Amino acid sequence: MKFGGTSVADLDRIRHVATLVKREVDRGSQVAVTVSAMAGETNKLVGWVRELSPMYDAREYDVVVAAGEQVSSGLLAIALQNIGINARSWLGWQIPVRTSSMHASARIEAIDNAQLDERLARGEVAVVAGFQGIAPDNRVTTIGRGGGDTSAVAVAAALKADRCDIYTDVDGVYTTDPRIVPKARRLERIAYEEMLEMASLGAKVLQTRSVEIAMLHRVPVRVLSTFDPDKGGTLLCDEEDIVEKKPVSGIAYSRDEAKITLHRIDDQPGVAAKIFGPLADAGVNVDMIVQNVSPDGKKTDLTFTVGRSELQRALDAIEKARDTIAYREVTSTADVAKVSIIGIGMRQHPGVAQTMFRTLADKGINVQVISTSEIKVSVLIAEEYVELAVRALHSAYELDAA
Ligand code: ADP
Ligand code: ASP
Ligand code: MG
Numbered sequence: 553m554k555f556g557g558t559s560v561a562d563l564d565r566i567r568h569v570a571t572l573v574k575r576e577v578d579r580g581s582q583v584a585v586t587v588s589a590m591a592g593e594t595n596k597l598v599g600w601v602r603e604l605s606p607m608y609d610a611r612e613y614d615v616v617v618a619a620g621e622q623v624s625s626g627l628l629a630i631a632l633q634n635i636g637i638n639a640r641s642w643l644g645w646q647i648p649v650r651t652s653s654m655h656a657s658a659r660i661e662a663i664d665n666a667q668l669d670e671r672l673a674r675g676e677v678a679v680v681a682g683f684q685g686i687a688p689d690n691r692v693t694t695i696g697r698g699g700g701d702t703s704a705v706a707v708a709a710a711l712k713a714d715r716c717d718i719y720t721d722v723d724g725v726y727t728t729d730p731r732i733v734p735k736a737r738r739l740e741r742i743a744y745e746e747m748l749e750m751a752s753l754g755a756k757v758l759q760t761r762s763v764e765i766a767m768l769h770r771v772p773v774r775v776l777s778t779f780d781p782d783k784g785g786t787l788l789c790d791e792e793d794i795v796e797k798k799p800v801s802g803i804a805y806s807r808d809e810a811k812i813t814l815h816r817i818d819d820q821p822g823v824a825a826k827i828f829g830p831l832a833d834a835g836v837n838v839d840m841i842v843q844n845v846s847p848d849g850k851k852t853d854l855t856f857t858v859g860r861s862e863l864q865r866a867l868d869a870i871e872k873a874r875d876t877i878a879y880r881e882v883t884s885t886a887d888v889a890k891v892s893i894i895g896i897g898m899r900q901h902p903g904v905a906q907t908m909f910r911t912l913a914d915k916g917i918n919v920q921v922i923s924t925s926e927i928k929v930s931v932l933i934a935e936e937y938v939e940l941a942v943r944a945l946h947s948a949y950e951l952d953a954a
Contacts, residue, residue, distance in 0.1 A: 554586045554682065554704030558721040559778035560624045561591035563631075570631035572719070572781055573677060577637060582672040584707055586682040587628055588700035589620025594683075610655035614684075614694045617656075618644070621681035621700075629679045639677040642668070644684035644692065649703070651685035651693045658693035659761070660685060660702065663710035672711070680707055701762035709769040716766070716773045718758065723777035724786035725750070725757055727951040728803040732939050735952040738784050739801065743791040743896050746801055749928045753892040754806030763788070797897035799904045800949040805938050806890045809839075810863040811920065813855040814870070816880035819846040826877050827854065827870070834869035836862045840890075840923040840932060855921060857932060860886050888920065889938045892930040893945060905929045911948040917941055 553576060555569050569587075576583050588594075597617045601608050625641040632639035644651075647668065651658035668678050682700035687693045695702055701718060708716035725747065726736040742750070744767040751760040757775065766773045766788055773788040817823055824843070831838055839857045846852035858866045863886055870882055898904050908929055912919055917940065921932040933941055946952055 553583060554700060554716070554718045555588065555628075555778060556700060556718075556720045557588045557591040557594070559719055560587055560589075560628065563627070565778075566624070566627050566631045567634075569628060569719075569778065570635055570637070572778070573628075573632060573639075574635055574637055577677060582675075584668060584672065584678040584680060584711060584713070585628065586680045586700060586704040586707055587621060587624045588682050590624050593620035593623070594697070611691050614655050614692050618681070618684040618692050618694050621683050625679045625681040632677055632679070637677055638675060639679055640671065641679045641681065643681045645686040645690070647680065649685035649706070651687060651695060653687040653689065653691075653693070655687070655691075655693055657696040658685060658687065660695060660706045660765075663706055665710040668707075668711060696759065696761070698756055698759040699761070701759040702765060705762040705765045705769075705771055705773060708771050708773075709765055713771070716771050718773060718775045719778040719781065720757065720775060721778065722757065722775075723780055723784035724775050725755075725802075727801065728942055728946055729755065729805070732805075733943055733946050735943075735946065737951060737953045739786050741787050741789050741794055742801065743794055744788055745791060745927060746894055746896055747788055749892070749894045749925075750802050750804050753804035753890065753894065753928065753930060754808070755802070755804045791896055794896070797900065798895060798949070799897045799901035800893045800895040800945075800951065801897065802894045803942055803945050803949075803951070804892045804894060805942050806892075807935060807938065808860050809857050809888050809890050809932065810860045810866075810884060810886040811855060811857050811888045811932060812863070812866060812870070812882065812884045813853055814877065814879040814882050815853050816851045817854055818878060819850055819852040823877070824854070826873065830869045830873040830876075831858075831866055834865055836866045836869060840921045840930065842921050857888070857890070857921060887935045888932050889935040890930050890932050891938060891941045891945065892928050893949065894928045896927050898927050898929075907948055908945060911944050912941060915940055915944050 629639045629641040650662045682703035685693045724738040730736040748763045775786045841856040844853045917937045919931045
């Protein structure tokens, strides 16, 4: 069982979570619980670090931000003990959850299940602090924002759990973010592949890495509401287990985007390598790319997108490589957002992208960059139109709730 930040936001909610855990224990299950920090705590801790030093040491950042989960795991263990459940908290290093040394966005590499298995067999509930682990050099690490989901699925995989129930503030995965589209519909099931695209394209209901691990280890994951646990729910499953394959199952959006254009670069072999090499060296992830046709066959423009928080780093890398790339001018903006349609049914249905372009055109929304894969189409648009675009597409693909 995993409980996110809003589910453990205060003591009353932690008491409520304890009753949900007890219910599961009373059903005869062996239970490991992962918790996130109380709502708002991680942001507060991140804020302190940044305020103290914009150029902070990532190892110390991890020590500070991992603290939120230490508090919530201890509190939940106490709440469980109060209602007669034998429970014990576990920090990342105590299990241990071994991760890479990439501080602030470490990858879980191995979870030692020996102690947990033994305690669970004795009827003890393990309350695991999510989001944290330990690097090869024994320093505390964290695994990226929203990482509580990944901790939960990784623990479930390590314990070979029958199920991983992710309890959150919505009662499942919806066709799109219910906060911006009230007509969004809950999906009974979603294929791992679709959920992976949804998550990586911005739906923050599950962290992308958690879906990768679930897919790899075939962990049956359910998304449920902490506040209405017996209602709804969404099951992540194999594609074959989905009967009705609509062309589009969901819509995701991301505001974490920025666009860079290099003007008048040479239109000849090797130029793209000269541009993206320095960006890769600077650790910048490039997402969408489009190169314009050159009217004279000599010079062209190249546009690409990067995460908004990486914009400055990307611009610096390009400036440094100015002599090798030989561009005339570089322009950039952070006022962009990415909207994506996702569906395994897209493979069978032609004309899916066309509906997207028609719908956006009818609303007067200009498409700046397009990228596609087998089961998604993404467009880059002006940020101010995100909600309008998502709602219009939601209706156009007949996803609106009745
Ligand atoms: P937690 O703190 O439990 O981890 P999050 O805030 O990380 O919860 O994730 C849940 C939120 O994800 C929901 O409140 C919802 O606004 C948002 N969300 C975005 N896209 C979707 C979607 N397609 N389905 C459900 N929720 C979504
Ligand atoms: N507390 C962490 C965060 O806010 C992890 C999580 O909530 O999943 O990012
Ligand atoms: Mg989350």
